[in-house]
Amino acid sequence: MIRAFVVFALCATAASAETVRIATYHTELSRRGPALLLRDIARGQDDQVNAVLDIIEAAEADVLLLLDVDWDFEGRAVMALRAALSDRGLTYAHHVAPSPNSGRVSGFDLDGDGRLGRGRDALGYGRFMGDGGMVLLSRLPLGALTDHSDLLWVDRNPDARDVLPPGAEAVVPLASVAQWVVPLSVGGHDLSLITLNANTPVFDGPEDRNGIRNADELGLVADLAGTVPVPVVLGRSNVDPFDGAGDRGAMADLLNHPALQDPVPRGRGGGGDGHLGDPALDTVAFEGPGPLRVDYVLPAATLRVVDAGVIWPAPGDPLAEAAGAASRGRLVWVDIAFP
Known part of the structure; x- marks a missing residue:
């Protein structure tokens, strides 16, 4: 739903504008x-699925990137998800969901545990092809996708061969899930949506394979x-600017990129013992490292942001129970105004 509002100048003249919510x-x-996700959506009785739908319905985003959504060859899970949202009055006429790298067999023992074909041996972590993919939903027209998901990691960073088994550098991509650039048309204005779904920087060894890959993914997005x-x-960088694991320098380069702006969306947040970051900016309720800010919407510096937020309701809020039951992640949204 594109939102209309009026901006009043000091001289008492007014100009109409429209806002688009990107989340x-x-x-x-x-x-x-x-196929288990398709089953759970189709039945309409899964508490977690319904809680996720509650959060999406509350957000009323015009453009929404959903992460950790299983991909299937015929796209049935995504179609079922769109139908469930349509039943709630949210019609997303456009979507993008090509096959991800997650769960795609690499043929190598990438984690060095002596066994092949396990989740961490895939091109991107996944127990089966398409495990934890992503989908971009939009009420507004989308242009032709440019897919950088096949870019080899070693072509981005030649030193990647040092943390991969011999020969794996020829098949392992930089994108652990996918890397897209999707044009978006908003009333004559053209934007370029750059997805962010970086590898977790932990769950590896002293070689820091996951941490290096995460930083290189953030570097590509910045470029x-x-x-x-x-x-x-x-999307999700999997790195907090102040707390937790990961290359905070790579995260800072993205947040301070001259072509971008950080609207610092705020919610109630979680906060963690000894954390340096503002708890109101937290976007995920991790158990080990505690709540962190790892999800972002960073508009172009030339765009006018009029509002932003994180759906992290306070206890007692009608949406609080759904937010906790849906996901450890919290939905992040930004409203951008167009004349």
Whole structure:
């Protein structure tokens, strides 16, 4: 739903404008096997699925990047998800969901445990092909996708071969899930949506394979933001600017990119013992490292942001129970005004 509002100048003249809400949400809808997500959505009785739908319905985003949504060859899970949202009055006429790298067999023992074919041996972590993919939903027209998901990691960073088994550098991509650039048309204005779904920087060894890959993924997103017209970065970096694991320098480079702005969306947040970051900016309720800010919507510096937020309701809020039952992640949204 494109929102109309009026901006009043000091001279008492007024100009109408429209806002578009762009959001990202790490849903944790992935399941333990193929077709299970489709089953749970189709039945309409899964508490977690329904809680995720409650959060999406409350957000009323015009453009929404959903992370951790299982992919299937015929796209049935995504179609079922769109139908469930349509039943709630949210019609997303456009979507993008090509096959991800997650769960795709690599043929190598990438984690070095002596066994092949396990989740951490895939091109991107996944127990089956398409495990934990992503989908971009939009009420507004989308242009032709540019897919950087096949870019080899070693082509981005030649030193990647040092943390991979011999020969694996020829098949392992930089993108652990996927890396897209999708044009978005808003009433004559063209934006470039740059997805962000970086590898977790932990669960490896002293070689820091996951941490290096995460930083390189953030670096690619930063480079894309400097080359495409009117960039809007959205998704999960898996790095907090102040707390937790990961290359905070790579995260700072993205947040301080001259082509982008950080609207610092705020919610109630979680806060963690000894944390340095503002708890109101937290976007995920991790158990080990505690709540962190790892999900972002970063519009182009040239765009006018009029509002932003994180759906992290306070206890007693009607949406609080759904937010906790849906996912450890919290939906992040930004409203952008267009004359």
